[in-house]
Amino acid sequence: MQVQTHVDINSEWGIVAARQAGRKLAREIGFGSVDQARITTAISELARNIYLYANQGQIKIEEVSAGGKQGMKIIASDEGPGIKDLRRVMEDGFTTSGGLGAGLPGVKRLMDDFSIESEVEQGTVITAVKWLR
Amino acid sequence: MEDMKVSMYQLYKDMLTSYLEDKSEHALYHAQQFSKQMMEQDMSPEETVSMHLSVFQDIADDLPEEVTDSFDLLLEVMIGYGLAYREHQSLRDRQQELESELNVAAHMQRTLLPNKKIEIDALDFGVVSVPAGKMSGDYYHYDIDDRGNFAVAVADVIGKGVPAAMSMSMIKYAMDTLTDKQMQPSVVLESLNRVVERNIDDDMFITMMYGVYHPDDHYFYFSSAGHEPGFFYTAKDDTFVSLEAKGLVLGVSPKVRYEEQKLKLDPGDFVVFLSDGVTESRVNGEFIEREQIVDMIRERLHMDSQEIVNEIYEQLEKAQEFQLRDDFTLMILRRKV
Numbered sequence: 282m283q284v285q286t287h288v289d290i291n292s293e294w295g296i297v298a299a300r301q302a303g304r305k306l307a308r309e310i311g312f313g314s315v316d317q318a319r320i321t322t323a324i325s326e327l328a329r330n331i332y333l334y335a336n337q338g339q340i341k342i343e344e345v346s347a348g349g350k351q352g353m354k355i356i357a358s359d360e361g362p363g364i365k366d367l368r369r370v371m372e373d374g375f376t377t378s379g380g381l382g383a384g385l386p387g388v389k390r391l392m393d394d395f396s397i398e399s400e401v402e403q404g405t406v407i408t409a410v411k412w413l414r
Numbered sequence: 415m416e417d418m419k420v421s422m423y424q425l426y427k428d429m430l431t432s433y434l435e436d437k438s439e440h441a442l443y444h445a446q447q448f449s450k451q452m453m454e455q456d457m458s459p460e461e462t463v464s465m466h467l468s469v470f471q472d473i474a475d476d477l478p479e480e481v482t483d484s485f486d487l488l489l490e491v492m493i494g495y496g497l498a499y500r501e502h503q504s505l506r507d508r509q510q511e512l513e514s515e516l517n518v519a520a521h522m523q524r525t526l527l528p529n530k531k532i533e534i535d536a537l538d539f540g541v542v543s544v545p546a547g548k549m550s551g552d553y554y555h556y557d558i559d560d561r562g563n564f565a566v567a568v569a570d571v572i573g574k575g576v577p578a579a580m581s582m583s584m585i586k587y588a589m590d591t592l593t594d595k596q597m598q599p600s601v602v603l604e605s606l607n608r609v610v611e612r613n614i615d616d617d618m619f620i621t622m623m624y625g626v627y628h629p630d631d632h633y634f635y636f637s638s639a640g641h642e643p644g645f646f647y648t649a650k651d652d653t654f655v656s657l658e659a660k661g662l663v664l665g666v667s668p669k670v671r672y673e674e675q676k677l678k679l680d681p682g683d684f685v686v687f688l689s690d691g692v693t694e695s696r697v698n699g700e701f702i703e704r705e706q707i708v709d710m711i712r713e714r715l716h717m718d719s720q721e722i723v724n725e726i727y728e729q730l731e732k733a734q735e736f737q738l739r740d741d742f743t744l745m746i747l748r749r750k751v
Contacts, residue, residue: 313464314464314467314486314489315460315461315464315489318460318486318489318490318493319460319493321490322490322493322494322497373501373504373505373508386501386504387497387501390497390500390501391493391497
């Protein structure tokens with residue numbers, strides 16, 4: 282049974298709890314300190330987005346393995362307002378210039394795999410994976 | 415990749431060891447050079463911090479726990495810098511892409527301008543046109559029609575850069591649809607005005623001066639659509655007068671009539687067409703006077719038209735420290751014999 286953790290995000294405490302859980306799992310899987318910090322930053326950004334734009338949602342982290350590789354998956358989901366223009370939020374310089382931190386392009390860079398699904402008025406699900414090298 | 419990291423690690427370790435031994439400037443110089451290598455190999459700030467800690471742990475015994483722990487904090491902070499660095503790299507790539515797209519567009523735009531040699535014995539013709547940026551909002555035209563008449567035009571789109579350049583190409587295509595019979599200046603401007611009025615935004619305007627020289631009787635006919643007045647030089651009196659004709663800028667109103675003027679060109683007489691990039695050149699922060707342009711031409715009356723316009727451009731470019739504020743077009747048409 283692979284490890285799975287859910288953290289509800291509805292306050293800044295939730296963000297810290299998600300970071301903590303993420304870092305712990307990353308360490309257990311065997312990520313080095315730089316990758317641990319990257320994964321944690323990615324979780325942090327995703328959780329903050331939930332908190333800021335959807336008020337509440339969930340971060341799920343789990344260990345994954347595929348093709349002999351081991352890794353860690355983050356799934357951030359909310360039932361918030363959704364994102365109208367995905368291409369725009371994935372553009373460099375769009376969110377960061379507004380002072381919103383790394384933004385989604387940053388999360389994508391920190392992780393190896395990244396996918397996003399969003400429906401206006403329905404919510405957003407972002408999945409990101411980091412593989413152990 | 416991993417091999418490279420190992421060798422970077424070793425290099426960094428040697429460097430740090432040597433520095434800790436003698437604290438020399440030489441070792442620091444090495445580190446500065448090494449940072450270029452790290453960037454070339456895409457090493458991020460957070461990896462650098464992490465490498466520093468590992469190397470340090472390697473060469474220093476009994477590091478206090480606080481020192482090691484403090485690196486957790488530094489690493490976290492550096493992740494943000496690392497992201498900013500990567501974003502910068504990707505924006506720089508994007509900028510290069512845009513730049514090369516713009517170069518292609520600028521090249522296409524240049525092909526819209528005429529480049530054939532004028533072979534009319536009685537005429538000495540010269541033109542220089544330089545955009546302030548990559549793309550130009552100025553347009554010039556010259557052509558010989560079936561009857562051997564020589565048409566010249568300078569147009570200036572109010573505005574600069576890409577939007578101005580796109581409007582400029584419209585003028586070119588509209589002119590291509592004119593037939594020789596329509597090469598009468600007032601008629602040309604009337605029909606261009608209709609095209610422009612229908613096709614561009616209300617907040618864009620184009621000014622234009624159009625003239626036709628008839629080599630048979632040496633009359634020069636011209637009309638202006640709110641364009642910067644040119645000059646007319648008479649050799650006999652050695653005087654310059656403003657070349658003006660009444661007419662509204664293109665694109666404001668669908669039905670506009672343009673006044674048409676005519677001049678007789680005697681040998682040595684010439685007309686000058688220009689865009690406001692010439693008269694709005696700034697020397698020492700002040701607009702130059704039209705009188706100064708006249709003086710610059712007057713000093714060069716012995717040269718041929720192309721040399722005159724080239725030299726005036728070079729002089730004004732230099733006086734503005736090679737920073738053009740507006741697209742610059744200057745054209746001279748002189749009757750030789």
